[in-house]
Amino acid sequence: MDITANTSRPRALSVSELNHQVRHLLEVSFLQVWVEGELSSFSRPSSGHWYFTLKDAKSQIRCAMFRGNNQRVSKTPKEGDQILIRGKVTLYEARGDYQIIVESLEPAGLGALQQAFEALKKKLQAEGLFETERKKPLPTVPRHIGIVTSPTGAAVHDILTVLKRRCPGIPVTLYPTSVQGAGAADEIVDAIRKAERHGVADVLIIGRGGGSLEDLWPFNEEKVARAIAECSLPTVSAVGHEVDFSIADFVADFRAPTPSAAAEHLAPDQTAWLRTLDQQLHRLDSVIRRILRNMSQQLGHLGQRLRDPRRELQAYQQRLDEQEIRLLSTMRQRLSRVEQQLQQNQQRLSAQSPQRLLNERLERTSQLGERLQRALQWRLGEQRERLAHAGQALQLVSPLATLDRGYAIVGTAEKPVVRRASDLYAGDSITARLGQGHVEALVTAVYPEDEPPENS
Numbered sequence: 001m002d003i004t005a006n007t008s009r010p011r012a013l014s015v016s017e018l019n020h021q022v023r024h025l026l027e028v029s030f031l032q033v034w035v036e037g038e039l040s041s042f043s044r045p046s047s048g049h050w051y052f053t054l055k056d057a058k059s060q061i062r063c064a065m066f067r068g069n070n071q072r073v074s075k076t077p078k079e080g081d082q083i084l085i086r087g088k089v090t091l092y093e094a095r096g097d098y099q100i101i102v103e104s105l106e107p108a109g110l111g112a113l114q115q116a117f118e119a120l121k122k123k124l125q126a127e128g129l130f131e132t133e134r135k136k137p138l139p140t141v142p143r144h145i146g147i148v149t150s151p152t153g154a155a156v157h158d159i160l161t162v163l164k165r166r167c168p169g170i171p172v173t174l175y176p177t178s179v180q181g182a183g184a185a186d187e188i189v190d191a192i193r194k195a196e197r198h199g200v201a202d203v204l205i206i207g208r209g210g211g212s213l214e215d216l217w218p219f220n221e222e223k224v225a226r227a228i229a230e231c232s233l234p235t236v237s238a239v240g241h242e243v244d245f246s247i248a249d250f251v252a253d254f255r256a257p258t259p260s261a262a263a264e265h266l267a268p269d270q271t272a273w274l275r276t277l278d279q280q281l282h283r284l285d286s287v288i289r290r291i292l293r294n295m296s297q298q299l300g301h302l303g304q305r306l307r308d309p310r311r312e313l314q315a316y317q318q319r320l321d322e323q324e325i326r327l328l329s330t331m332r333q334r335l336s337r338v339e340q341q342l343q344q345n346q347q348r349l350s351a352q353s354p355q356r357l358l359n360e361r362l363e364r365t366s367q368l369g370e371r372l373q374r375a376l377q378w379r380l381g382e383q384r385e386r387l388a389h390a391g392q393a394l395q396l397v398s399p400l401a402t403l404d405r406g407y408a409i410v411g412t413a414e415k416p417v418v419r420r421a422s423d424l425y426a427g428d429s430i431t432a433r434l435g436q437g438h439v440e441a442l443v444t445a446v447y448p449e450d451e452p453p454e455n456s
Contacts, residue, residue: 009413016093023091026098030089035061035100036108039081046376052077054085054100063087065102073105075214082108113213117220120247124222129229135253136234139202142266144171146201146233148191151176151354152361154209155238155259160354162263167270169345173201174354179208184218189227196232204231205262206248207238219246228252238262281335292324404435422448 013021037054044050048067053060063085077083087102124130145163149155151174163170175191175198178184188206195204206228208216218224219239225247228235237252238259249255256262299316395401403409410418410432418424428443 015096019091019093019096023093026089026091032086033089033100034084034086036082036084039077039083040079042077042079050102054083062092062097062099063102064092064099065105069103070105074211075107077105077107084108107214113217117213117247120220120222120225121250124225124247124251129225130250134229138234138236138254138266141268142170142203144173144201145266146173146175146195146198146204148175148177148188148195148204148206149208149259150179151357153179155179155207156354158209158258158260159205159238159263162260163267164349166264166267167273168349169270169342170267171200171345171348173198178218180211180215180218185221185224188218188224192227192231201233203236203266204233205236205238205256205259205266206252207236207256207259207262208240209259210241210244216240216244216246219248221247224248225251236262236266277338281331284331288327292320295320403433406435409433420448421446 035054037056037060040053040055040060042050042052048070050065050070052063052065054063055061065085065087084106085100085102086104087100090099090101091097092099128134147156147159149159156174160172163172173195175195177187177191179188192204192206195201206219208219210216216239219237228237228248228251234254235252236254236256237246237248238256238261239246239248240258242257242261254265256265299313299320302313399409410430412418412424412428412430415423418430424430424443424446426443426445430441430443432439432441
């Protein structure tokens with residue numbers, strides 16, 4: 001058999017070379033793009049990278065956002081979200097897929113949220129829900145403070161820290177709720193109504209720490225605003241930072257710029273109270289001593305005027321001494337009761353600390369994490385075993401295995417696989433793929449199936 005090389009045909013690109021050139025062309029032509037669309041086919045493998053498809057009514061494109069970039073996204077997107085991305089157009093060479101490497105991702109339509117905020121603000125203002133006349137006065141010294149916020153957020157920690165510093169004797173009840181995300185508004189409404197039904201608090205702090213407009217959005221929903229307006233308890237709105245304003249701020253009886261400021265405004269200064277009490281006790285002691293001196297002087301004058309009132313004076317003096325002792329004893333007892341009450345209030349506040357509940361939740365979270373890790377390891381082992389079985393089955397039907405048994409696949413430049421001898425002509429150049437390597441040959445004669453070659 002003669003084997004000749006065809007040197008007249010131009011050099012063909014390999015698939016890898018073509019994909020590499022296309023990738024370079026895309027990356028040079030589109031340095032950076034902004035694209036808006038609907039998110040679908042969202043996946044998060046264990047590597048931490050995000051893979052999804054961005055689509056509109058007519059087209060779609062694959063996207064990849066690596067872990068270093070997606071960690072800066074404040075809220076993980078979900079299927080169906082309308083998002084705005086910034087990234088680079090490129091080609092995934094291994095699969096030949098055109099895609100975008102995403103560098104930043106944010107929700108589309110923040111302008112719509114702001115419009116909804118202004119529309120609701122205008123509506124409630126027209127109904128008079130922001131009027132000063134309808135706002136209830138806050139208690140001068142709260143007997144019991146209720147807090148509607150997340151039990152794990154920074155807001156409750158800031159409020160409790162301020163209350164402990166200023167007046168630890170005030171009882172506090174936390175009505176836990178989510179403060180962002182789907183369903184948070186309904187939970188806030190339920191917590192406000194629960195505080196009313198509970199009937200122990202005489203003022204209610206409603207709020208959370210700072211965040212984006214989307215994070216604070218539950219406090220801009222109409223159902224929350226109306227629940228605050230209908231609440232029979234005086235309410236203090238403490239949402240976000242000082243520059244953040246929410247619908248809840250306008251409806252509440254008092255708006256505090258931060259959760260800490262709400263606690264500062266409600267709680268009296270214990271140090272000032274004790275200082276005032278000391279001043280009052282000092283004044284009372286001075287008044288009593290002055291009265292006693294005056295009475296002693298009067299008794300002295302009366303004694304001089306009486307001829308022989310010794311026995312009666314002695315009786316009066318004894319009674320005066322007894323009254324003085326009783327008065328001093330009563331003062332000491334009252335001071336002792338005040339100190340004891342302060343200690344009891346401090347113990348009650350310590351007993352109501354959320355630290356114990358937080359520790360239990362952390363332990364439960366750790367246990368669940370260990371169970372999840374074991375389940376993932378078992379699932380991964382099972383999938384690896386299934387993949388190994390599938391690979392063995394695939395190997396049994398692979399055409400490459402057939403080639404290893406001595407067969408060959410014959411093809412031409414026009415037909416990758418030639419199945420009939422009648423498809424070839426003498427002089428054609430053919431390629432035969434063997435179990436290891438391939439050969440090129442020149443056809444010198446063709447024998448159809450019904451005309452076997454004669455023995456030479």
